[in-house]
Amino acid sequence: LYISRATIILPDANKSNLGGFAGIASQFGMNIPSGVQADLSSPSLFPELIKSRTFAEKILDKKFYVKKFDKELSLLAILTHGDGEANLSKEILIQKAYGSLGEILRFEQDLISSTFSIITVTMPDPVLAKNLADVVLDELEGLNRFFKIRSVTEKISFIETRIASVQKELLVSEMKYKAFNEQNRQVSSPALKLEEDRLMRDVEVQKGVYLTLKQQLELAKIEEIQGSSVVQILD
Numbered sequence: 001l002y003i004s005r006a007t008i009i010l011p012d013a014n015k016s017n018l019g020g021f022a023g024i025a026s027q028f029g030m031n032i033p034s035g036v037q038a039d040l041s042s043p044s045l046f047p048e049l050i051k052s053r054t055f056a057e058k059i060l061d062k063k064f065y066v067k068k069f070d071k072e073l074s075l076l077a078i079l080t081h082g083d084g085e086a087n088l089s090k091e092i093l094i095q096k097a098y099g100s101l102g103e104i105l106r107f108e109q110d111l112i113s114s115t116f117s118i119i120t121v122t123m124p125d126p127v128l129a130k131n132l133a134d135v136v137l138d139e140l141e142g143l144n145r146f147f148k149i150r151s152v153t154e155k156i157s158f159i160e161t162r163i164a165s166v167q168k169e170l171l172v173s174e175m176k177y178k179a180f181n182e183q184n185r186q187v188s189s190p191a192l193k194l195e196e197d198r199l200m201r202d203v204e205v206q207k208g209v210y211l212t213l214k215q216q217l218e219l220a221k222i223e224e225i226q227g228s229s230v231v232q233i234l235d
Helices: 021-027 042-050 051-060 075-079 090-104 124-184 190-225
Strands: 002-010 063-066 071-074 105-109 116-123
Touching: 002 124, 021 051, 021 075, 021 105, 042 124, 051 071, 051 124, 063 124, 071 075, 071 105, 090 105, 090 116, 124 190
Parallel strands: none
Antiparallel strands: 002 116, 063 071, 105 116
16 A cells, blocks of 8 residues: 655634735734634645545546556546446445545644645545645635635625615714704704704715625625635645
8 A cells, every 4th residue: 555645734714714904904904814714715724624525525436547557547446346337326326435534634733843734535546646636726726716716706795785784874974973963054942952963873874884794895896806725735
């Protein structure tokens, strides 16, 4: 058996990936969350992601050259029926191969340095072990990026819907405040003063919500276009 190891470093789950932008944005009153949410797009979940059926089905369809058969075969075929004819349904073959992947793929913490993680691939063919390790890294990043884009897209859609709604409410509040000022050039009675304060407060609240949503929309769009690699490979 041959083992291919990839030593990698993942982003700190407690730090924001917006870098210096968070500091600049804070100067303009924009509140940037300092932590990373632990959803499916979080690199901290890679150890669980690599064990998932979703990930397994993605790499089982990948083809690799196998010296033993002198041809390219899907990983599903390599782990089950080889280059012969499959006598079982694909669902059963996937189930069998999924069990084998648990022995082939391992995600471990580096014993020397807790900063690094190690992905190991064990196969009876050295070249196949190395190529499979490359595919595992690519697919982990691809799956991570898929979940991240989906999450950000849903966030942008929600924020845009809320902006449209709040914008209408802000316009209504402004029109009421404008009408009040036109009808009451001089506010002298306590009742009118209270009414003016209430209308002004409604405008300020709606304006605050609107500005916050606009800020969050810009941040979400910045997050959407960030295409940098999640995983940094040391060895």
